[in-house]
Amino acid sequence: MGASWDEVQEGMEIPTLEKNCSTQQLVHWAAGSGDFYQIHYDHNFAEATGLPNIIVHGALKHAFLGQLLHDWVGNEGRVKRVGCSYRGMDFPDEDIHCKGVVTRKYEENGEKLVDLEIWTENPDGQRTSPGSATVRLP
Amino acid sequence: MSDETQESLITDEMRASIGRESEPTTLEVDKTSVRMFARSVGYTDPVYYDEAAAQAAGYRSLPAPPGYLGTPVFNPNKRSARPQGVLEPSRPLKRVLNGGTDIEYLTDICAGDILTSISAVASIEERKGRLGEMLITTTKTTYRNQDGEVVAIMTGTGIRY
Numbered sequence: 001m002g003a004s005w006d007e008v009q010e011g012m013e014i015p016t017l018e019k020n021c022s023t024q025q026l027v028h029w030a031a032g033s034g035d036f037y038q039i040h041y042d043h044n045f046a047e048a049t050g051l052p053n054i055i056v057h058g059a060l061k062h063a064f065l066g067q068l069l070h071d072w073v074g075n076e077g078r079v080k081r082v083g084c085s086y087r088g089m090d091f092p093d094e095d096i097h098c099k100g101v102v103t104r105k106y107e108e109n110g111e112k113l114v115d116l117e118i119w120t121e122n123p124d125g126q127r128t129s130p131g132s133a134t135v136r137l138p
Numbered sequence: 139m140s141d142e143t144q145e146s147l148i149t150d151e152m153r154a155s156i157g158r159e160s161e162p163t164t165l166e167v168d169k170t171s172v173r174m175f176a177r178s179v180g181y182t183d184p185v186y187y188d189e190a191a192a193q194a195a196g197y198r199s200l201p202a203p204p205g206y207l208g209t210p211v212f213n214p215n216k217r218s219a220r221p222q223g224v225l226e227p228s229r230p231l232k233r234v235l236n237g238g239t240d241i242e243y244l245t246d247i248c249a250g251d252i253l254t255s256i257s258a259v260a261s262i263e264e265r266k267g268r269l270g271e272m273l274i275t276t277t278k279t280t281y282r283n284q285d286g287e288v289v290a291i292m293t294g295t296g297i298r299y
């Protein structure tokens with residue numbers, strides 16, 4: 001069961017989604033998304049481009065935020081928009097906390113909608129992928 | 139902020155490319171690709187794996203998870219169209235970063251759908267930041283399904299520096 005619009009309040013935090021990518025997950029994502037850029041799985045390649053390590057794909061963090069929202073709204077709700085910027089790098093085997101806060105609750109064209117501020121947070125508490133989203137709730 | 143002593147990084151060719159639509163790309167959404175995408179993100183909701191669960195939840199078939207907009211149909215004998223965002227600036231820039239992704243969903247996308255996407259550069263800006271000279275290109279891609287309905291609009295931000 002997902003969230004219900006009546007119970008949502010502006011300012012409320014939604015349940016955090018915890019992620020921590022193994023290198024295997026990054027390879028899996030490469031196949032699932034079709035992004036085979038080597039900085040995401042080949043350590044030597046990543047270092048040669050000046051990176052300290054292989055890095056988590058930005059689009060995977062965007063997809064994590066999509067899961068954060070889907071898992072909250074359930075299948076009677078819908079994720080209507082997900083947007084984020086890639087401001088900081090995340091690395092394999094480090095926690096990525098995916099979070100969201102309700103910023104607005106409203107009705108539009110007969111739909112019960114909620115806007116959220118969403119972000120991924122690294123172990124130092126920095127927001128590496130800040131963004132915003134809109135969901136529809138039952 | 140552009141430096142007055144230097145010419146713009148943005149060439150006339152780049153300016154002329156703004157708004158020009160790409161050739162369409164065909165993308166397939168199928169059950170195997172939905173499962174693979176959902177698994178790679180880490181979803182446990184059965185609607186992304188089990189067709190009966192998806193239909194019980196009201197979907198036509200496995201729904202595409204947020205972020206999944208089909209898989210381009212691969213043809214080794216056809217070179218993919220060069221994205222317009224990679225026209226060379228007036229001075230060479232070495233590195234590329236993905237700056238961000240924004241996707242608006244207008245209706246459900248499910249396994250069995252065949253999508254057609256058309257992209258266009260929406261804006262090109264230059265800035266000086268902590269990375270030095272940066273060129274920021276936003277590209278808007280519209281996805282339609284087999285019935286011609288717009289199902290999603292993706293805005294991607296690319297940074298070259």
